[in-house]
Amino acid sequence: MTFPRLIAALTMTLATTASQAYDFKSVGAAPVILYDAPSTKGGKLFVVPRGAPLEVVLAYGEWLKVRDVNGELAWTEAKGLSAKRTVIVKTPNLKVRAAPEEAAAAVFTADKGVLLELSESVAGGWIKVRHRDGLIGFVKQSEVWGI
Known part of the structure; x- marks a missing residue:
């Protein structure tokens, strides 16, 4: 498979995965920061208070792309979320x-x-x-x- 085809296939796979939520989690004991990229070097968008539910739409290593109650998409570290619903x-x-x-x-x-x-x-x-x-x-x- 050529490099451009590989990139296209990966992009389509990620797009399909990102469009389907597979889980809801709640913010753990401490508020979490939502970023515009999967890195603490990304821009900080806002803080979500403890206990708030977030819809997980994509997992990328230790980072999760989440949707909040307002429909906004952002990234947060998985360690800040809890399985408690x-x-x-x-x-x-x-x-x-x-x-x-x-x-x-x-x-x-x-x-x-x-x-x-x-x-x-x-x-x-x-x-x-x-x-x-x-x-x-x-x-x-x-x-x-x-x-």
Whole structure:
């Protein structure tokens, strides 16, 4: 295979991989810096607070290309992320229900941007979540980002 063909094949492979997210992770115990390149010498774009979910779209050695809740793509070091799963509320005044059904009583209300810990996925498009205050309930997957 010629060098230009090899480069084209690698580029197509990376483009295909980058278009499909394969995982969500959360920022670990300390905030992480997002860069414009997979290097600490790259430009610093912004800082993501601890606990925030990030969608991993590409792994490159010890670096991950991630998408944040706003859809922005950037690079961060893999060591700063955790397998613990969190989600961010997408809608204002989201009612977190006592059971995975619309008619269930509201346990609490979460505003847009609130971070919730993902406990488990439930059938029918619902997930079980936990607020940092210890309250537990159910929300539709479509009402949060990070899953």
